[in-house]
Structure formats: C-alpha cells, structure tokens
Amino acid sequence: MNEQQGFVVWMTGLSGAGKTTVALEMLRQLDGRNLRLERLDGDVVRESLTRDLGFSAEDRAKNIERVTFVAKLLSRNGVGCICSFISPYQNVRDHVRAETTNFLEVFVDAPLEVVMARDVKGMYKKAIAGEIPNFTGISDPFEAPANPDIHLRTDQETPVESAGKIIAELEKRGLIPLNGR
16 A cells, blocks of 8 residues: 555535535545545544533534544544534634644535425424524534635535545645546
C-alpha cells in the first residue's frame, strides 16, 4: 500500500441535509482505490462512544470533542476520516480544524423546508410541537459556515455529484491519488 496522508472531511449541516448519504456515496466511489478510510457518523457515534450525552450545548460540544480525538488519531496516522455531524457551532468546527490533519469543512446545505420534507422519523414535526427540546434548526441555532472549503447544495445536486466534488478536492490537494493512478 502506498503511503497515504491522513485527512478529515467534516460534513456539517442540518439533520436531513444529506451528510450520511454523501458520506456513503463517497465510500462507494472510493471503493477499490486501496485507501485507508473510516466513516464517523453522528447517529452511529451516539449509539456507542457518546451514548451518555444529551443534546444541550455542553453535551454537543463534548460529543464533538470525543469525535475530534478519534479523528485526530486516525488522520495523523494516515487514515482518511469522513465525518458526518450536525456540529452546529462554528467555534467547535474551528477547534476540529486546529486539532486534525488536512481538515476540509464541507457545508452540506439544504433549505429547512427540504430537510423537513426528507424527515422520515418525524423529528422536525416533534421539535416544532415542542416534544424535542434543543433541536438544531428549530429550537437551537445552526451557525452555517461562512467560508467552508466545499459548499454542497443537496437540494440542487445528486449525492453522486456531491460526493464527486469532495473527491475532486481531495485529489486536487494531493490527499488521494487521481482516479486510476
């Protein structure tokens, strides 16, 4: 296996924006390239590493702190981390950038009405009804990245196109080899 640089693709956006879908599509497109990759996903991490945390601002920060530690270890050891987390606060994302290797902030953007329409679990409906407190985009803020490395508009492009944009940027930065090389 060729020496690979570690990197962190940090996808941020509202619930339902398409972070997990794009991450899975990236893995599909990168399959067969002989890369060391790990996917860290908010829902999966909350079932294990951070299952003891709630959704207050403090708990959200602790959630990302733990994930940052894992991404830091992986990225500094030559693993590409594809991370999908709402991570609503810019200062927290800036901290992740400072702590990890070859960080790319990806804003996975879709309007509120689109993410609400995609919500198969009915979480937005419950949040609007007051049944879910501290729900990002409804009763808690989401600080959209002012200058993300990549801005995806998942209401205007397919997951294949979105994943392709991230992969192209990784290739451009020399973090993964060009397809076919």
